[in-house]
Amino acid sequence: DAGVIQSPRHEVTEMGQEVTLRCKPISGHDYLFWYRQTMMRGLELLIYFNNNVPIDDSGMPEDRFSAKMPNASFSTLKIQPSEPRDSAVYFCASRAGQGRKAFFGQGTRLTVV
Amino acid sequence: GESVGLHLPTLSVQEGDNSIINCAYSNSASDYFIWYKQESGKGPQFIIDIRSNMDKRQGQRVTVLLNKTVKHLSLQIAATQPGDSAVYFCAEILAGFQKLVFGTGTRLLVSP
Numbered sequence A: 001d002a003g004v005i006q007s008p009r010h011e012v013t014e015m016g017q018e019v020t021l022r023c024k025p026i027s028g029h030d031y032l033f034w035y036r037q038t039m040m041r042g043l044e045l046l047i048y049f050n051n052n053v054p055i056d057d058s059g060m061p062e063d064r065f066s067a068k069m070p071n072a073s074f075s076t077l078k079i080q081p082s083e084p085r086d087s088a089v090y091f092c093a094s095r096a097g098q099g100r101k102a103f104f105g106q107g108t109r110l111t112v113v
Numbered sequence B: 001g002e003s004v005g006l007h008l009p010t011l012s013v014q015e016g017d018n019s020i021i022n023c024a025y026s027n028s029a030s031d032y033f034i035w036y037k038q039e040s041g042k043g044p045q046f047i048i049d050i051r052s053n054m055d056k057r058q059g060q061r062v063t064v065l066l067n068k069t070v071k072h073l074s075l076q077i078a079a080t081q082p083g084d085s086a087v088y089f090c091a092e093i094l095a096g097f098q099k100l101v102f103g104t105g106t107r108l109l110v111s112p
Helices: none
Strands: A005-007 A010-013 A019-024 A031-038 A042-050 A053-056 A065-071 A074-079 A088-095 A102-104 A108-112 B010-014 B019-025 B032-038 B045-051 B056-058 B062-067 B072-077 B086-094 B099-102 B106-111
Touching: A005 A088, A010 A019, A019 A088, A019 A108, A031 A074, A042 A065, A042 A074, A042 B099, A053 A065, A074 A088, A102 B045, B010 B019, B019 B086, B019 B106, B032 B062, B032 B072, B045 B056, B045 B062, B045 B072, B072 B086
Parallel strands: A010 A108, B010 B106
Antiparallel strands: A005 A019, A019 A074, A031 A042, A031 A088, A042 A053, A065 A074, A088 A102, A088 A108, B019 B072, B032 B045, B032 B086, B056 B062, B062 B072, B086 B099, B086 B106
């Protein structure tokens, strides 16, 4: 298995533009997590899904952020409109059931100018 | 709150020394505590975990200790190697094995 795959690896966009981050979890994993990492706030859990259903989105910073998981092999995190303070590394992770190991993608480094 | 907290200190050690990385947590209802390692430019990688009803667990060159009385978790790395240089995070699994919440990390620097 190729692991968790995120795209793009790097994204530079202008303030006000829409940004879509993509994640392909490991096949067979039924949990998917989206995290944001910054120096100031560390690794923040934004939202997680179980069997494609959003379970807890309390970490989503505001209405500009939305996440979907249309099927078991694909999830998106969208920011519309983007702002400079959204600049961060965004990680997707997946996990199989109640196992403790979550596997992370390489992350998407987002820069909003 | 739900946060597992530690500021981001830096621990500098010499190759071959033993390293101890500490973490204080705040949620007594966590099911598992986990240590992750993050190398530069990569996502976090699972190292070892411990269930909340245990106080010690050993892996290959690593040992995790859990003190529930003072809500303290530690990761001990034996014979630290330059390849161990990374940021180490403690994390908790909450809400019946679902939610995975991270602390802020400790940077480990290993000098040859």
